[in-house]
Amino acid sequence: MGSTDYRSGYGLGADVLFDVDLARQVLAASWFFVGTRGDVAQPKDTFTFALFDDEYTLVHGIDGTIRCFVNRCAHQSARLFSGPTGRTGERIVCPNHQWTYASADGRLLRATGMPDGFVDGPDACRHGLDQIAVREVAGMVFACLGDDPDEAHIDEFGPILAPYTDPFGLDRGGYKLAAHHREVVDANWLLVMVNNRECCHCRANHKGLCKLFDPSSFNGATTPAYQALFDRAIERWEALGLAWQEQPFAPNDSVRVARYPMQDGFDSITFDGAPACAKTIGPFETHDQSTLSMWFNPNAWVHFTSDHIATNWVLPIGGERCALYTSWIVHEDAVEGVDYDLDHLMDVWLVTNAEDVGLCQSMTAGARSAYYRPGPFAPDEQFCTQLCDWYMHRASP
Numbered sequence: 001m002g003s004t005d006y007r008s009g010y011g012l013g014a015d016v017l018f019d020v021d022l023a024r025q026v027l028a029a030s031w032f033f034v035g036t037r038g039d040v041a042q043p044k045d046t047f048t049f050a051l052f053d054d055e056y057t058l059v060h061g062i063d064g065t066i067r068c069f070v071n072r073c074a075h076q077s078a079r080l081f082s083g084p085t086g087r088t089g090e091r092i093v094c095p096n097h098q099w100t101y102a103s104a105d106g107r108l109l110r111a112t113g114m115p116d117g118f119v120d121g122p123d124a125c126r127h128g129l130d131q132i133a134v135r136e137v138a139g140m141v142f143a144c145l146g147d148d149p150d151e152a153h154i155d156e157f158g159p160i161l162a163p164y165t166d167p168f169g170l171d172r173g174g175y176k177l178a179a180h181h182r183e184v185v186d187a188n189w190l191l192v193m194v195n196n197r198e199c200c201h202c203r204a205n206h207k208g209l210c211k212l213f214d215p216s217s218f219n220g221a222t223t224p225a226y227q228a229l230f231d232r233a234i235e236r237w238e239a240l241g242l243a244w245q246e247q248p249f250a251p252n253d254s255v256r257v258a259r260y261p262m263q264d265g266f267d268s269i270t271f272d273g274a275p276a277c278a279k280t281i282g283p284f285e286t287h288d289q290s291t292l293s294m295w296f297n298p299n300a301w302v303h304f305t306s307d308h309i310a311t312n313w314v315l316p317i318g319g320e321r322c323a324l325y326t327s328w329i330v331h332e333d334a335v336e337g338v339d340y341d342l343d344h345l346m347d348v349w350l351v352t353n354a355e356d357v358g359l360c361q362s363m364t365a366g367a368r369s370a371y372y373r374p375g376p377f378a379p380d381e382q383f384c385t386q387l388c389d390w391y392m393h394r395a396s397p
């Protein structure tokens, strides 16, 4: 099946799923999620991620701006940053021969062994660090690989998110990265996202998660019991002045926002229902049994609770390999071992994502079959259709 054979309401063809050049083209024409201000909470903090054959590093500049540099020295291409997270200074120094760059703009400041005048010479601009476009919206960071990113599209994110995210003030700081987990997964990144966009697999595969949430919350279905839970939550949210109406990939086709009640007895996204962190965040002075959830095309799902923020996102490395990132962000004054326990904080997403990884590896293997043909999505899998429509729209120049 070629991309011209795509049929809305069905999955993507194998030639689309595994086409790395097409994925690169889509990510050069679209904004994708690459973390939050909480991942690089303090000036000089760095956060490195992989995409295709490259590495990129978010740097929280001393001027407060978050930039994204290609993790490659302009001299002999050594990595400048090692490890997922770290610290840099006003100057970024390559560990190989100590070429030195300004962290504010990537400009080359010092080039060991090069002739006098090299740094200030006419070609100096060719020897700075490469950057890709980033935009911060409500404390969340989006990047684009292209030279001419669609600014008008991302300009719409802020006004949509603001009624939900402003009370948390993630863009204003006050948070810290409590924990981060990443793994390279032998699965196709788009199938990971398709899996994320429906919860029809949840009852059979996420026994733990389903104790926290009624699966109907993720699919838009409504049972009387769930409606009653939701109505009680609306009363609490409205008393706090919090927006709760769902924005279902409209008016912008890359953003979905919804507030969900958790089941009675669950104060946070933890298996035992106990708070994940004693210190509440944003508009909450006491723990609230709910999440503010956001889904971003093409690659992220994010959950704000009353005591932490959990981000999950995926990026392709190859056709059958991707990297899955999860961060847990808490109040900057929260103390590990006092206000939160790392295992307790991380458990739900570590377990749930591991369950999904198994499914996504299985789906990837099946999509490689000579018998593969895209299957139809059920009505409750409407957001899978939305994702595939989104991708095919951007894959067609």
Ligand code: FES
Binding pocket: 073, 074, 075, 076, 077, 078, 094, 095, 096, 097, 098, 099
């Ligand atoms: S490779 Fe970076 S200074 Fe030589």
Ligand SMILES: [Fe+2]
Binding pocket: 195, 196, 201, 202, 206, 352, 356
């Ligand atoms: Fe899942």
